[in-house]
Amino acid sequence: MCGIIGYTGKSPCKNILLSGLYALEYRGYDSAGMALLDNKGFTIIKSRGEVSRLEEKMRAFHAPESSCGIAHTRWATHGEPGERNAHPHVVGKTALVHNGIIENFKEIHELLLSKGYVFASETDTEAAAALIDLYYSETGEPLSALSLACEKLCGSFAFAVMFEDREGELYGVRVGSPLLIGAGDGESLLASDTAAFPANIDRYIAMEDGGISRIFRDGFQLFDMSLSEIKANEQPLTQISRNTHKDGYEHFMRKEIHEEAAAVLKTLAAYIKNGLPDFSASGVDTSILKRLSSLHIAACGTAMHAGLFAKFLIEKFLRIPVFAEVASEFRYKEPIFEENTALLVISQSGETADTLAALRLAKERGIYSIAVVNVPSSSIAREADAVIYTHAGREVSVASTKAYTVQTALLSLFALHLGLLRGNICESEAQKFCFSLSRELPEKIDEVIAREDEVRALCLSLSQKESAFFIGRGVDAHICAEGALKLKEVSYINAQAYPAGELKHGTISLICKGLPVIAVSTQLSTAEKTAANIREVAARGADVYLVAPADFPQDGAKYIFSLPKATEPLLPILAATVTQLLAYHAALLRGCNVDKPRNLAKSVTVE
Numbered sequence: 001m002c003g004i005i006g007y008t009g010k011s012p013c014k015n016i017l018l019s020g021l022y023a024l025e026y027r028g029y030d031s032a033g034m035a036l037l038d039n040k041g042f043t044i045i046k047s048r049g050e051v052s053r054l055e056e057k058m059r060a061f062h063a064p065e066s067s068c069g070i071a072h073t074r075w076a077t078h079g080e081p082g083e084r085n086a087h088p089h090v091v092g093k094t095a096l097v098h099n100g101i102i103e104n105f106k107e108i109h110e111l112l113l114s115k116g117y118v119f120a121s122e123t124d125t126e127a128a129a130a131l132i133d134l135y136y137s138e139t140g141e142p143l144s145a146l147s148l149a150c151e152k153l154c155g156s157f158a159f160a161v162m163f164e165d166r167e168g169e170l171y172g173v174r175v176g177s178p179l180l181i182g183a184g185d186g187e188s189l190l191a192s193d194t195a196a197f198p199a200n201i202d203r204y205i206a207m208e209d210g211g212i213s214r215i216f217r218d219g220f221q222l223f224d225m226s227l228s229e230i231k232a233n234e235q236p237l238t239q240i241s242r243n244t245h246k247d248g249y250e251h252f253m254r255k256e257i258h259e260e261a262a263a264v265l266k267t268l269a270a271y272i273k274n275g276l277p278d279f280s281a282s283g284v285d286t287s288i289l290k291r292l293s294s295l296h297i298a299a300c301g302t303a304m305h306a307g308l309f310a311k312f313l314i315e316k317f318l319r320i321p322v323f324a325e326v327a328s329e330f331r332y333k334e335p336i337f338e339e340n341t342a343l344l345v346i347s348q349s350g351e352t353a354d355t356l357a358a359l360r361l362a363k364e365r366g367i368y369s370i371a372v373v374n375v376p377s378s379s380i381a382r383e384a385d386a387v388i389y390t391h392a393g394r395e396v397s398v399a400s401t402k403a404y405t406v407q408t409a410l411l412s413l414f415a416l417h418l419g420l421l422r423g424n425i426c427e428s429e430a431q432k433f434c435f436s437l438s439r440e441l442p443e444k445i446d447e448v449i450a451r452e453d454e455v456r457a458l459c460l461s462l463s464q465k466e467s468a469f470f471i472g473r474g475v476d477a478h479i480c481a482e483g484a485l486k487l488k489e490v491s492y493i494n495a496q497a498y499p500a501g502e503l504k505h506g507t508i509s510l511i512c513k514g515l516p517v518i519a520v521s522t523q524l525s526t527a528e529k530t531a532a533n534i535r536e537v538a539a540r541g542a543d544v545y546l547v548a549p550a551d552f553p554q555d556g557a558k559y560i561f562s563l564p565k566a567t568e569p570l571l572p573i574l575a576a577t578v579t580q581l582l583a584y585h586a587a588l589l590r591g592c593n594v595d596k597p598r599n600l601a602k603s604v605t606v607e
């Protein structure tokens with residue numbers, strides 16, 4: 001979603017801000033803008049579309065050499081994605097960029113109209129800028145103005161703010177949307193993400209939710225909403241936390257698929273000791289895990305598909321009910337929490353608004369929470385009772401690939417851990433499975449990736465179609481759901497996933513000659529049943545693409561990707577990598593912008 005970068009320091013900042021915007025591009029946006037502040041006041045430059053267009057415009061316009069500024073990539077929510085609505089918004093002496101949503105902006109609008117403010121855009125952001133300006137004109141003091149404005153604003157938002165008569169100062173506000181401070185030598189920054197900080201910035205501080213910051217060249221101060229100063233928790237900025245290089249790959253999506261084996265290896269190594277699962281690093285309370293009589297899972301999108309995968313395994317190993325629900329539904333449905341239950345939330349970014357809200361709801365109800373998160377210091381990581389980190393490294397491509405693969409591997413290990421803890425699985429069985437996950441899986445993933453050309457060949461025909469089905473049974477149905485999401489997301493082929501047996505209850509009417517049906521069959525127990533479904537669709541003219549072990553039935557399949565020989569529980573994860581490559585190559589052949597699919601944002605920080 002929207003990206004924020006702000007700078008104050010010893011150097012001219014327009015190029016620093018532009019580089020920050022380029023680094024934030026992956027979050028998804030449709031316009032960009034910058035405000036520079038010097039002793040002559042604000043200079044505002046905005047552009048529809050790519051950051052490169054903003055850069056061209058700035059060059060043509062000879063933007064001033066100021067050393068204090070804020071910049072933004074906007075993902076439109078209120079009003080079309082044109083220059084008029086692009087940030088920064090300037091009202092009176094206040095310039096503001098914003099990530100999030102002001103829910104009561106209409107009410108604020110009314111109030112400000114009555115005070116004589118006029119609005120130039122359709123955004124909720126401009127109302128916030130005007131409100132801050134109103135309080136700034138009344139108090140003459142930035143922190144008070146921000147705190148008073150926040151008292152009135154509802155929603156989730158992060159702001160970077162400048163006041164025209166305070167050159168060299170930036171102000172940050174964090175209410176529900178992430179905002180970080182970068183600290184360097186004689187320069188300080190505000191940003192939505194560490195990726196936006198220049199290489200010489202070596203420390204960062206994740207602002208507390210409900211916090212305000214004042215940023216100077218030589219330092220910063222943090223306050224809560226009542227303006228009591230609070231202590232900063234500085235963290236080192238590592239190369240990993242800002243790595244946004246393609247390392248010779250054409251796209252981040254392909255690079256990240258190619259990193260899967262290493263990411264699985266690294267992640268599982270953190271949770272296996274002496275050949276057995278060991279989650280002590282997560283701080284998870286073992287006594288609660290031992291008592292669980294049910295489990296709830298909430299997540300969104302791809303992370304939800306990892307959650308469904310986990311549900312399948314935990315129910316199988318533990319024989320307790322697991323309720324998995326997309327977080328956007330979970331948070332509004334008044335979930336029923338049984339005794340001895342817990343909530344597991346899964347999120348790559350750790351900032352997804354709905355998942356965070358689900359977590360908060362469970363916490364309010366006194367439910368123990370465990371988060372599977374990839375980004376350290378993210379909101380979800382900070383708020384959950386226990387955090388199991390995936391060490392997948394930064395995922396830049398909007399389409400989640402390596403994060404999913406690592407989540408499925410890690411959740412398999414977690415399910416095993418639960419099974420072992422509760423005596424449902426014996427130690428020797430657990431040791432074998434640990435070995436398969438941590439050693440065999442990375443090797444087999446690399447074997448699949450080494451055959452990428454085979455997957456690309458399958459896409460020559462698939463990429464010419466406008467719709468497709470994915471079918472599979474049991475755990476494979478969840479792999480299909482993720483495969484279909486990936487294909488839709490990056491190639492814009494309308495793909496629907498169905499449990500294979502469900503097709504003939506209605507959807508089979510859509511099967512016609514040449515329609516692609518991608519069948520995933522990895523489990524011996526359901527292989528014959530899925531084979532029967534494949535024959536049914538093939539008999540009606542579908543082009544079946546089969547992803548299955550070489551010794552599974554293949555009748556009816558027109559195209560086949562034979563999975564490498566591997567321990568059965570690993571096969572669905574390998575099939576997922578195949579479907580990710582399928583989506584990638586289909587999108588490429590269709591000329592799509594693989595890393596930045598239209599309308600999508602990497603981290604969905606609004607509901």
Ligand code: M6R
Nearest residue numbers: 301302303347348349352399400
């Ligand atoms: O950061 P999260 O894992 O919480 O994100 C959840 C979804 O927005 C995300 O998985 C989305 O579905 C992916 N971009 C799809 O590839």
